[in-house]
Amino acid sequence: QQPVQSPQAVILREGEDAVINCSSSKALYSVHWYRQKHGEAPVFLMILLKGGEQKGHDKISASFNEKKQQSSLYLTASQLSYSGTYFCGTEIRVGTASKLTFGTGTRLQVTL
Amino acid sequence: NAGVTQTPKFRVLKTGQSMTLLCAQDMNHEYMYWYRQDPGMGLRLIHYSVGEGTTAKGEVPDGYNVSRLKKQNFLLGLESAAPSQTSVYFCASSYPGGGEEADGQPQHFGDGTRLSIL
Structure with missing residues (x-):
């Protein structure tokens, strides 16, 4: 079951802030965030693990509420380079391995 | 360092034809994945592998x-292509193994294969 992302799309002026939300109905091990520019591959941004550990980007912040299975990505003082589609991926254990299930994405456009 | 390489980058097939997409990674990752991406659907997992031979x-x-068959390669086959399989296909790899935890590892994606089936 795919996690739900909101909003589906957002347009910002350069310098403005945005929050992208991701929620799941399943108990999660971690939440991943990726950004994809048009015609390119998704690129890893960060991982939020159970217990509070974070890995990844030092200029983008995020939170993970383990009890609610929700995560939020905070984009502050947005730059033109932030434009793209943001995907969250929710990680669960499957036997001895883990799998990611991606949301349908949030399209972010930053304008001058 | 090439990372994850997918071949071909583009392909057009006729309904009923078969083909194989190749994914190669040079990061010695244990896990490999095949996704398809359709408009409005995000990335959906087709098959995955947690090690050579699995x-x-x-x-x-x-x-x-x-x-x-080899740790560095993950092949995706379409035996009898259908128009519903028109999509962009992404391969990804993760988890270097050794002493690291398998969970919470970032996935590294290839540039994708754009496949059209007529």
Whole structure:
């Protein structure tokens, strides 16, 4: 079951802030965030693990509420380079391995 | 360092034809994945592998087969292509193994294969 992302799309002026939300109905091990520019591959941004550990980007912040299975990505003082589609991926254990299930994405456009 | 390389980058097939997509990674990763991406649907997992010689089904495996005979390669096969399989296909790899935890590892994606089936 795919996690739900909101909003589906957002347009910002350069310098403005945005929050992208991701929620799941399943108990999660971690939440991943990726950004994809048009015609390119998704690129890893960060991982939020159970217990509070974070890995990844030092200029983008995020939170993970383990009890609610929700995560939020905070984009502050947005730059033109932030434009793209943001995907969250929710990680669960499957036997001895883990799998990611991606949301349908949030399209972010930053304008001058 | 090439990372994850997918071949071909583009392909047009006729309904009923077969083809194989190749994914190669040079990061010595244990896990490899095949996704398809359709407009408005995000990335959906087709098949994945947690090691050489092992494969498992993902969310949308029907119509596809995979093989991982070598650790660095993960092949995706379409035996009899259908128009519904028109999509962009991404391969990804993760988890360097050794002493690291398998969970919470970032996935590294290839540039994708754009496949059209007429």
